[in-house]
């Protein structure tokens with residue numbers, strides 16, 4: 001499946017993604033004049049924040065839709081996949097990423113590229129989904145998909161590692177891991193609740209199904225999730241778990 005993004009919808013339903021990213025930006029601590037690559041910059045909200053801090057920022061994203069939205073911030077944004085970056089060796093002082101790396105299919109190719117475009121001692125600072133991320137959502141969705149004959153549709157959509165596994169992978173690719181943590185972050189969902197989340201963040205999975213089945217799957221998944229993720233006031237909270245790290249190029 002290929003995840004397709006609709007920038008306006010992502011901006012509305014996924015606003016929490018950049019609103020809750022203060023912690024990883026603090027870990028990055030962008031400095032005036034630093035060359036920073038924002039890998040998987042999405043609609044550019046955070047890229048613009050790094051630029052406002054005085055960094056010389058380049059955004060890169062695999063979604064043409066998202067790039068168009070990011071460019072509205074007046075920042076430099078390129079279209080490329082994380083596994084094949086269009087930059088020369090040692091072009092950046094830091095590579096930053098928020099809520100994007102769990103979408104990358106080939107983690108080893110991505111790390112090779114990040115290491116290549118970083119200068120020696122440059123830092124790779126990122127936050128992504130970690131082990132256990134959206135576990136309840138995934139189990140509910142898989143159960144409903146299996147009931148309708150699409151048991152595999154959710155397989156391999158995202159990659160969620162433990163700090164131990166991801167730390168080893170980073171080390172293998174020539175990074176010194178300075179800090180890596182798993183951070184549980186129950187995340188209140190805004191208007192539209194879980195149904196809107198599924199339609200936005202599982203668009204690629206839903207698009208594998210016949211159109212007539214998509215809303216049935218959304219509604220059945222919401223019904224299964226309601227006792228676990230919806231409170232008595234009707235508010236939905238997604239069971240996010242983040243993996244956050246600082247690693248330095250050796």
Ligand code: BEZ
Pocket residue numbers: 099102128129133134158201240
């Ligand atoms: C996440 O940021 O963890 C995430 C985003 C979209 C879908 C699944 C997980």
